[in-house]
Amino acid sequence: MKEIYAIFGGNFDPIHYGHIISAEKLSREISIKKIILLPNYGPPHRSKTKTSIIDRLKMIKFAIKDNKLFTISYLETKKNTTFYTIETLKKIRKKIGYLQPLCFIIGEDNLNNLNIWKDWKKILSLSHLLICPRIHIKKSNPKLKKWISDHTTKNSNLLHKKPFGFIFFSKMSMLNISSTAIRKSYYEGKSACGLLPSKIDKYILSKNLYKIYNQN
Numbered sequence: 001m002k003e004i005y006a007i008f009g010g011n012f013d014p015i016h017y018g019h020i021i022s023a024e025k026l027s028r029e030i031s032i033k034k035i036i037l038l039p040n041y042g043p044p045h046r047s048k049t050k051t052s053i054i055d056r057l058k059m060i061k062f063a064i065k066d067n068k069l070f071t072i073s074y075l076e077t078k079k080n081t082t083f084y085t086i087e088t089l090k091k092i093r094k095k096i097g098y099l100q101p102l103c104f105i106i107g108e109d110n111l112n113n114l115n116i117w118k119d120w121k122k123i124l125s126l127s128h129l130l131i132c133p134r135i136h137i138k139k140s141n142p143k144l145k146k147w148i149s150d151h152t153t154k155n156s157n158l159l160h161k162k163p164f165g166f167i168f169f170s171k172m173s174m175l176n177i178s179s180t181a182i183r184k185s186y187y188e189g190k191s192a193c194g195l196l197p198s199k200i201d202k203y204i205l206s207k208n209l210y211k212i213y214n215q216n
């Protein structure tokens with residue numbers, strides 16, 4: 001079996017157990033040895049992040065300290081730059097070539113919005129997509145739905161055998177945690193302890209991170 005190169009992109013504003021535990025479960029389900037977290041300076045198709053990339057990177061570092069599964073990629077952290085997943089995947093392919101299996105991890109909410117991403121159909125010509133279950137999923141449009149079903153496999157071995165081209169839905173149970181709900185908790189003066197590592201909770205409280213900004 002070829003080793004999988006797995007990327008998990010996001011705002012991570014803040015990173016939480018929904019991200020960490022989902023990634024750990026995927027790593028066991030599919031035999032992934034390393035997961036590369038890819039924090040984004042600010043994604044093109046969503047509203048701005050509420051905290052700086054410096055704060056978000058600090059929180060990611062707290063979350064993955066002493067956890068050998070994770071590393072961080074700084075490919076999408078450059079200030080005031082718009083990053084598109086397709087371009088980042090091309091950059092990664094330039095580095096690792098086209099033979100190594102590459103997986104991009106996303107939640108089902110993002111999968112069902114994929115048709116608004118730049119060159120979304122081309123993503124599978126560069127990587128596989130690993131899907132984590134999420135709540136409040138918007139129905140996908142019919143074209144996207146068909147594309148998803150045409151490329152879905154239940155055979156995780158294929159993800160090791162082929163370098164790109166498949167969508168795999170994880171069988172893990174859903175973790176009802178979101179950065180939005182966590183930000184709201186801090187904004188309202190409630191603790192979100194238990195939903196993220198305590199070091200991050202302390203960091204957020206000490207810097208008053210989500211007190212200053214409005215939720216959403």
Ligand code: ATP
Pocket residue numbers: 009010011012013017018019022105106107108109110132133134175176177178179180181216
């Ligand atoms: P927000 O609430 O601000 O939208 P989020 O909790 O979705 O944030 P992101 O940093 O935007 O966090 O997510 C990065 C990736 O992780 C996305 O693909 C998202 O779908 C996925 N993800 C986030 N939370 C979970 C969760 N609880 N379980 C599985 N996947 C998740």
